[in-house]
Amino acid sequence: MLIKEFCAENFTHIPSAIKAGAKRIELCDNLTAGGTTVSPGVMSQTYDYCHEHEVTVMTIIRPRGGDFVYTDAELKIMHEDLAVAKTRGTDGIVIGCLTSEGQLDKEAMLEFLAAAEGLQITFHMAFDALNKEEQFKAIDWLAENGVHRILTHGGAAGTPIADNLAYLKELITYSAKRIIILPGGGISYENQEMVANNLEISEIHGTKIVDLT
Known part of the structure; x- marks a missing residue:
């Protein structure tokens, strides 16, 4: 069965998304900035509602939009937000830290x-902010350190998902089932079957992954 992960901005559309077939929620705020961490109140309401409906919630831990190179103060904020989400009952977190040199921030990620x-x-x-060489290194490191999946568009933001299928296949092949490659960005309920069948995957992500109308 294809797991449809609905990228939700706060709680508003979550009931409709679940009714339309979403089986996992990525919980975010401020999607115009690429998604940031929601308030504790939104966390609690979302976790309670989703768990009543047997739906998993992945909570983004991201203090701001922009790049993924974080200051010590921002890392402290992220740790506190993670602790709140964990205490309140999230099933997982969505996170990513890079260095100013364009590599994984392994020290921050390990913490x-x-x-x-x-x-x-x-x-x-x-x-997707890593160059291709660093992406393959990242797959190795993330898989070795117990990360479950990588969310990627397979190309520059705004490019059609169809243009990125060949590279997504490369990433999937390289991952060799050590870690899940989760395609997202430009995938909707209208093209999801094409993408899933082409890539032979069982999980898919997007803000329009289910039909809310």
Whole structure:
């Protein structure tokens, strides 16, 4: 069965998305900035509602829009937000940290992975900010360190998903089932079957992955 992960901006459309077939929620605020962490109140309401309907919630831990190179103060904010989400009942977190040199911030990621023990972990589209060589290195490291999936568009933001299928296949082949490659960006309920069948995957992500009308 195809798992449809609905990228939700706060709680508003979650009931409709679940009714339309979403089986996992990526919980965000401020999608115009690529998604940031929601308030504790939104967390609690979402977790309670989704768990009543047997739907998993992945909570983004991201303090701001922009790049994925974080200051010490921002990392502290992220750790506190992660602790709140974990205490309130999230099933997993969506996170990603890079260095100013364009590599994984392994030190920061190891600290977050330790803090998130027992939760599912998705490395988000910070992955797409890496060059291709670093992306393959990142797959190795993230898989070795217990990350469950990588969310990626497979190309530059705004490019049609159809243009990125060949590269997504490369990533999937390279991952060799060590880690899930989760395609997102430009995928909707209208083209999801084409994408899923082409890539032979069982999970798919998007803000329009189910029909809310």
